[in-house]
Amino acid sequence: MDFKLKVWRQKNRDDKGHFEDYTAKGISEAASVLEMLDVVNRELVAAGKDPIAFDHDCREGICGSCGLVINGGVHGPFEHNTTCELRMRRFSDGDTIVLEPFRARPFPIIKDLVVDRSAFDRIMQAGGYVTVKTGQAPEANGIAVPKKIADEAMDAAQCVGCGACAATCPNGSAMLFVAAKVSQLALLPQGKAERKERALAMVAQMDKEGFGSCSNTYACEAKCPKGVSVTHIARLNREYLRAGFGSK
Amino acid sequence: MKLDPKVPTGPIEKRWSQHKFDMKLVNPANRRKYTVIIVGTGLAGSSAAASLAELGFNVESFSFHESPRRAHSIAAQGGINAAKNYVNDGDSVWRLFHDTVKGGDYRARESNVYRLAEVSGNIIDQCVAQGVPFAREYGGSLDTRSFGGAQLSRTFYARGQTGQQLLLGAYSALSRNIHNGGVTFHGRKEMVDLIVVDGRARGIVVRDLVTGELSTHLANAVILATGGYSNVFYLSTNALACNTSAIMKAWRKGAYLANPCYTQIHPTCIPVAGDYQSKLTLMSESLRNDGRVWVPKKKGDSRNPAQIPEEERDYYLERLYPSFGNLVPRDVASRRAKEICDKGLGVGKTGLSVYLDFADAINRNGEEWMAEKYGNLMDMYHEITDEDPYKQPMRIYPALHYTMGGLWVDYHLQSTIPGLFVAGEANFSDHGANRLGASALMQGLADGYFVLPYTVSDYLAGTKFEAVKADAPEVAGASKDAKAGIDKLMGVNGKTPADIFHRRLGHVMWEKVGMAREKKGLEEAIGEIKNIRKDFWKDLKVSGSPDDLNMEIERAARVADFIDLGELLATDALHREESCGGHFRVEHQTDEGETKRDDQNFAYAAAWQYSGEGQAPVLNKDELTFEYDIPSSRSYK
Amino acid sequence: MALTGFFLVSFLMFHLTMNLFLFEGSRGSFSSFADFLGTFPIVRPIEWILFGGFLLHLLLGGFVWLMNRGVRPQAYKVKGTSKTIKLSSRLSIYTGTLILAFLVWHLIQFFIASRFAGHPVDMFVLVAQAFSNPVTIVLYEILFVILGFHLNHGFQALFQSLGLRTAKYRGFIDAVGVIVWLLIPLGFASIPLVMYFGGAR
Numbered sequence A: 001m002d003f004k005l006k007v008w009r010q011k012n013r014d015d016k017g018h019f020e021d022y023t024a025k026g027i028s029e030a031a032s033v034l035e036m037l038d039v040v041n042r043e044l045v046a047a048g049k050d051p052i053a054f055d056h057d058c059r060e061g062i063c064g065s066c067g068l069v070i071n072g073g074v075h076g077p078f079e080h081n082t083t084c085e086l087r088m089r090r091f092s093d094g095d096t097i098v099l100e101p102f103r104a105r106p107f108p109i110i111k112d113l114v115v116d117r118s119a120f121d122r123i124m125q126a127g128g129y130v131t132v133k134t135g136q137a138p139e140a141n142g143i144a145v146p147k148k149i150a151d152e153a154m155d156a157a158q159c160v161g162c163g164a165c166a167a168t169c170p171n172g173s174a175m176l177f178v179a180a181k182v183s184q185l186a187l188l189p190q191g192k193a194e195r196k197e198r199a200l201a202m203v204a205q206m207d208k209e210g211f212g213s214c215s216n217t218y219a220c221e222a223k224c225p226k227g228v229s230v231t232h233i234a235r236l237n238r239e240y241l242r243a244g245f246g247s248k
Numbered sequence B: 001m002k003l004d005p006k007v008p009t010g011p012i013e014k015r016w017s018q019h020k021f022d023m024k025l026v027n028p029a030n031r032r033k034y035t036v037i038i039v040g041t042g043l044a045g046s047s048a049a050a051s052l053a054e055l056g057f058n059v060e061s062f063s064f065h066e067s068p069r070r071a072h073s074i075a076a077q078g079g080i081n082a083a084k085n086y087v088n089d090g091d092s093v094w095r096l097f098h099d100t101v102k103g104g105d106y107r108a109r110e111s112n113v114y115r116l117a118e119v120s121g122n123i124i125d126q127c128v129a130q131g132v133p134f135a136r137e138y139g140g141s142l143d144t145r146s147f148g149g150a151q152l153s154r155t156f157y158a159r160g161q162t163g164q165q166l167l168l169g170a171y172s173a174l175s176r177n178i179h180n181g182g183v184t185f186h187g188r189k190e191m192v193d194l195i196v197v198d199g200r201a202r203g204i205v206v207r208d209l210v211t212g213e214l215s216t217h218l219a220n221a222v223i224l225a226t227g228g229y230s231n232v233f234y235l236s237t238n239a240l241a242c243n244t245s246a247i248m249k250a251w252r253k254g255a256y257l258a259n260p261c262y263t264q265i266h267p268t269c270i271p272v273a274g275d276y277q278s279k280l281t282l283m284s285e286s287l288r289n290d291g292r293v294w295v296p297k298k299k300g301d302s303r304n305p306a307q308i309p310e311e312e313r314d315y316y317l318e319r320l321y322p323s324f325g326n327l328v329p330r331d332v333a334s335r336r337a338k339e340i341c342d343k344g345l346g347v348g349k350t351g352l353s354v355y356l357d358f359a360d361a362i363n364r365n366g367e368e369w370m371a372e373k374y375g376n377l378m379d380m381y382h383e384i385t386d387e388d389p390y391k392q393p394m395r396i397y398p399a400l401h402y403t404m405g406g407l408w409v410d411y412h413l414q415s416t417i418p419g420l421f422v423a424g425e426a427n428f429s430d431h432g433a434n435r436l437g438a439s440a441l442m443q444g445l446a447d448g449y450f451v452l453p454y455t456v457s458d459y460l461a462g463t464k465f466e467a468v469k470a471d472a473p474e475v476a477g478a479s480k481d482a483k484a485g486i487d488k489l490m491g492v493n494g495k496t497p498a499d500i501f502h503r504r505l506g507h508v509m510w511e512k513v514g515m516a517r518e519k520k521g522l523e524e525a526i527g528e529i530k531n532i533r534k535d536f537w538k539d540l541k542v543s544g545s546p547d548d549l550n551m552e553i554e555r556a557a558r559v560a561d562f563i564d565l566g567e568l569l570a571t572d573a574l575h576r577e578e579s580c581g582g583h584f585r586v587e588h589q590t591d592e593g594e595t596k597r598d599d600q601n602f603a604y605a606a607a608w609q610y611s612g613e614g615q616a617p618v619l620n621k622d623e624l625t626f627e628y629d630i631p632s633s634r635s636y637k
Numbered sequence C: 001m002a003l004t005g006f007f008l009v010s011f012l013m014f015h016l017t018m019n020l021f022l023f024e025g026s027r028g029s030f031s032s033f034a035d036f037l038g039t040f041p042i043v044r045p046i047e048w049i050l051f052g053g054f055l056l057h058l059l060l061g062g063f064v065w066l067m068n069r070g071v072r073p074q075a076y077k078v079k080g081t082s083k084t085i086k087l088s089s090r091l092s093i094y095t096g097t098l099i100l101a102f103l104v105w106h107l108i109q110f111f112i113a114s115r116f117a118g119h120p121v122d123m124f125v126l127v128a129q130a131f132s133n134p135v136t137i138v139l140y141e142i143l144f145v146i147l148g149f150h151l152n153h154g155f156q157a158l159f160q161s162l163g164l165r166t167a168k169y170r171g172f173i174d175a176v177g178v179i180v181w182l183l184i185p186l187g188f189a190s191i192p193l194v195m196y197f198g199g200a201r
Helices: A034-048 A116-126 A149-155 A162-169 A176-186 A188-211 A220-221 A231-245 B012-020 B044-054 B093-103 B110-130 B162-179 B245-254 B287-288 B316-320 B330-342 B360-364 B369-383 B441-459 B473-492 B498-512 B519-539 B550-575 C002-026 C029-039 C043-068 C093-117 C123-130 C134-161 C170-196
Strands: A003-009 A016-026 A068-070 A096-100 A109-111 B035-039 B059-062 B144-146 B153-156 B181-184 B189-197 B200-208 B214-218 B222-223 B263-269 B292-296 B354-357 B393-403 B420-422 B604-609 B618-623
Touching: A003 B200, A034 B498, A109 B473, A116 A176, A116 B162, A116 B393, A149 A176, A149 B162, A149 B369, A162 A176, A162 A220, A176 A188, A176 A220, A176 A231, A188 A231, A188 B110, B012 B110, B012 B354, B035 B200, B035 B354, B035 C093, B044 B059, B044 B162, B044 B441, B059 B189, B059 B618, B093 B110, B093 B420, B110 B162, B110 B441, B144 B287, B181 C002, B189 B214, B189 B245, B189 B473, B200 B222, B200 B473, B214 B473, B222 B245, B222 B441, B245 B550, B263 B330, B287 B369, B292 B316, B292 B330, B330 B393, B360 B369, B420 B441, B441 C029, B473 B519, B473 B550, B498 B519, B498 B550, B498 B618, B519 B550, B550 B604, C002 C029, C002 C043, C002 C170, C029 C093, C029 C123, C043 C093, C093 C123, C093 C134, C134 C170
Parallel strands: A003 A096, B035 B059, B035 B222, B059 B181, B222 B420
Antiparallel strands: A003 A016, A068 A096, B144 B153, B189 B200, B200 B214, B263 B393, B292 B354, B354 B393, B604 B618
């Protein structure tokens, strides 16, 4: 398959950036978008040109490193996949494909398609954990966790932290990311002790990073590679209200 | 040189607890005076960083990723073993110990393995307390499943994303300690050299992957938790950035590298489909719980698998290994798949795959049940191959997955360079010649949570440290060497991208140092690798600038180290004139095609010592003694 | 947003209930009800609370909208990300603005015309007069479509914001939502039509 590419090139954080045209020829239909970029890059390197920088690693949809906006769709125009999982067979031969970085104020562009998502780490550091030191843990089966609760917590915990939610949200909000962690730990008995501090601290950090606020458009849920549900945002809202108004 | 593994004596079940008591402690008030550098943030790195910071040490954590959570532990699917015996099927620390030693084909150190089994239960406790959402039964207790090489159900799991959940648990502990100031995290920084002063590891040189800037970081001890080297085969299930550079830098500075030839080929991966492929994708071993492996009995039977009647199918694992069936250890399952395909019985367009069929399980329990247990794997397979595994059997083939070899460490997980500790897949310690499924997560977390906090403390307490100045010759020298290394890569200015050399190397490794190794092939491989190295340094092309985010420099530097490691791996495979676990020498097999060990001559870990550029490495032997689990021929019939 | 939204939805229900008395025709309960509301003293402060609710709702809405501008300093070249969003959610700020504009006109037409006329006004007559003009009817009908749209986003969103739309209640709330965003505007919309075509005299 052959494709015409329009790729965002930006030398560094301060550069203005622009689109550049490339062609990708003889791409296997089973290749992923990233494997197509590998081919383009090999040619660029051989020609002595600066290859297109993009984040990637596991290439099986779990590490959360990759993330491109493809033809206006975060992780591509389809639902529930990461960029690395998107195969070229979903496109037609000769298509023009536009590749842009994730765009949101708290995700500054480092180079080309690589963005700085360390804001997510700082949100996690603010409270995305259960305070338990190594060696303090009680017997694992000591507290029963009903299967339904464990399953719902797992649904939330699947978040890969790729940032698609914030990149696709018209408000650039990271609510789904924050909600996934708050909801997981609010559901499990192990996380309940700190639930109030956690909700308040993580939301405060999210605001501090400059993410927008949620206006319930649910754009995030539609594009989340793991399909994390916005019902977890509802639980985050509840946790936040409870922390603000509830008794100590 | 005779290596001292510093294994404590006494009854094996008391060794670790007695040793914990014997080791020295650092007074809490003094702990913050010590700095520990930890390279890598996978299960071993994150858990070690969090645990040491909790004790009060000053921890500097490094990753070439932006976030600690991107480490490749995240991709582990199936589960984590622990001797909890929740299901009352006869499990115990002794049983897990025995299974692991046997599974490793009697090439692991008994005391280490026993310790691993001993702390396995605590790991589960720890993870549950962190909020890891393990699978549960309706009554609320933890669920388990079976994995290869064990006849009981001791594997804890979180759907098909156990590695992700465990890593996020460790990452959350790490994040908490970053927040508290105990850990300083350095993202997008790659270690490019180890600083050794007066024979002790005292720091590292790192390259900032965004600006290209080199900087030195000093400490009292350095822990490498940098993962394995499967990517020496180019195509593997490892993430693309997984590399062996940190290991090779340490090796060149004097740490020994043990058993590089012990590589694990995982039997259930999605087969190679074409040249374009950048990596292979694993389908968790847990699928073998409910899938049956088969091929048509007739050569070239191209019928739709559903149309092939039961009596014309060869369920070869069930036929050859009636008691373990589809759950034989990985090395055995992989070798048998290769053998079947070599005979021309393989399926698919390339003939290089076998069926993994879920029809029975789906008929028995329904598609929904299947989806709940393995949904993400089924979807992943469907997306990659465009074939629906609910409707037709999966096609699978072995692929490189894990490396048991790594930097040699003693019982303290300390390498031959004092102050340099190695954890997780990067060390060689616990799995012998073959790792059992669901044991990698166990080992990574055991090292980080429960071993290193004690042994690193002991080292720090027992060592008198001289202050190292930033302009000391060893420090400045390492920094200069690192700069020279990058200039050298940039300076070749040939025509071929690093990726092409990597692929060439991978091809040689897979064909000649892969699942079946032979003297002649190994000798050829060593020659070919030398040629690749020659061509690499003559014709490499790195474009772009070194003072910038440049993926090509990163890649080229890693490929250079893979070439050196590849040669060492082949050398080790050539020297080991026996078959054991993942190392299968065609010359040494039983009449039934199983591995044939030579306990007389090879019951040792081969620890290779660097002896200069272009010099043959020196072999050191770490003799293995078996007091509790007497080596026998490993049978899964 | 959620609390004021909830308040306003409740008001809409009350308003609709009252309006449905229009079907009784002239001299029905509607006029007496309107008289009562126009003269009973306790209604005054309640009116202010209602105004306050509206004001707060639109201020908050405007504030959220303003705050979220600029969170994406550079727009995507291909506008594809909004495709996955429900139209009503994407447009809620605009439907809200239109409703505000309408409200001004609506208040002039009925509230000011009755309260500040200086003499008692029969509300039924006022309404009947207004809805004898087809242009007014068309404008009102358009408004009710917009209102339905606004509620389609707003009703479920208020439960989402209050943290009630969790996995367990999501289906239930969305089902009740249909009643609200579809039936309330339909109820309102039926009135001018029925009056014009002579259903209620």
